[in-house]
C-alpha cells in the first residue's frame with residue numbers, strides 16, 4: 001500500500017486546474033490523471049464536442065470533476081471570458097496547463113495553408129497561424145491567468161513544448177508519409193521554452209512556478225515506414241502513448257516538484273539523448 005507521505009506529495013485534492021487544449025490526445029490524458037489525483041479540471045478548448053465525447057466515456061467519479069469551456073486561445077476576449085467563468089464556477093485557480101497546438105486541420109483553416117510545406121516555400125500565412133496558436137496562445141493564457149493566481153497566493157504553470165522545440169526535426173524519418181514537422185512548429189515550440197523561463201523568473205515574486213514539459217511523439221496510427229524510422233531513432237524503441245506523460249504532469253503540477261521552476265522536463269523515450 002502506498003504511504004501517506006508519498007501520496008500527499010502528488011495529491012491535488014480540491015485544487016482547480018485549467019487545461020487549455022484539454023480535449024486533445026495528450027491533453028485529455030492529463031485531465032484524467034489530474035482528476036484522479038483529486039483536482040477539479042476545467043478543459044478550455046476550441047473543440048468542445050471532442051471534449052464532451054471523451055468526458056462522457058469516463059467513470060462518474062472522474063467525469064464529475066471535469067468541466068468544459070469553449071475557448072479560442074488566440075483570442076484574448078475568449079481567454080478572459082473562460083478564466084472568469086472558471087473562477088465563478090470553481091473558485092481560485094491553482095494550475096494552468098497549455099497543451100494545444102496548431103496542426104493545420106482544425107476548423108480555423110483548411111489545408112490550403114500548406115502547413116506541411118517545405119522550408120523554401122513555407123507560406124507566411126501558415127507561419128503566422130502556427131505561431132498565433134502555439135506561441136501567442138500560450139502567452140495569452142499565462143498573462144490572463146496571473147491575476148487569478150495572485151488571488152490564490154500562487155500557482156503552477158506547465159507549458160507544452162516538444163522534442164522539436166529542443167532539437168531540429170530529423171527530416172529522414174518522414175519519407176513519403178505525407179507529413180513532416182514544419183519550421184513553424186519547431187520555432188514556436190522552442191520559443192515556449194524561453195517564454196517559460198521568463199515566466200519563472202518574472203512571476204516568482206507571486207509564488208507562481210512555471211515549467212515546460214517536452215514530450216516525444218505519440219503513436220496515432222502513423223504509417224509503418226514512419227513508425228519504423230521513428231522507433232529506430234528512439235532508445236526505448238517505441239513511440240509514446242498519451243498515458244506515458246501522466247506521471248510527468250502529475251509531478252509538475254503537484255508538491256512533488258515544489259522546488260522546480262524555469263525547467264524543461266524532457267520525456268521522449270531518449271530521442272534527444274543522441
Ligand SMILES: NC(=O)c1ccc[n+]([C@@H]2O[C@H](COP(=O)([O-])OP(=O)(O)OC[C@H]3O[C@@H](n4cnc5c(N)ncnc54)[C@H](O)[C@@H]3O)[C@@H](O)[C@H]2O)c1
Pocket residue numbers: 020021022023024025026027028044045046047050071072073074098099100101102103106133137160161162163214215216217218219
Ligand atoms: N502528440 C504528439 O505526438 C506530441 C509530441 C510532442 C509534443 N506535443 C505537444 O503536446 C501538446 C498536446 O498535444 P496533443 O497530442 O494532445 O495534441 P492534439 O492535436 O491531440 O490536441 C490539441 C488540442 O488543442 C486544441 N486547439 C487547437 N487550436 C486551439 C485554439 N485556437 N484554442 C483552443 N484550443 C485549441 C484542439 O482542439 C485539440 O483539442 C501540444 O502542445 C503538442 O505540440 C505533442
